[in-house]
Amino acid sequence: MQIQSIWIENEVTGDVLGHPHDPKDTNSDIIVTLIDGSRWVATFFSYTNITSLTTKNSTTGECLNGRYFWASDMVLVDEITRERIEQVIMHLLTAQAFEKIFVRCTTDADEPDKAGRLSDSA
Structure with missing residues (x-):
């Protein structure tokens, strides 16, 4: 398998307030396009971001008030940076x-829009 490109959501979007993401406390969808044209998606979370999300969930009531957390196709890393993501992908x-x-994308809905966001189906 040879990589053609790696799309990192956080490189094209800011946080909810439009600020740059803190690489130690964020999560990001990642799409890897291989030379054969196939696209693969996973969501990377920093370790600190899991703590931040469970703390938030304990006040919002999500995930049984923060008692559990899950995400499909989740990869945990120390930081969300292009360098780290590339290292992890090459290792995998x-x-x-x-x-x-990673899960193979099967529809055009799995493609980032012009603003760089994925649809809810990815």
């Missing part, structure tokens, strides 16, 4: 674990 490809973690 080398370890032949990429297809176990």
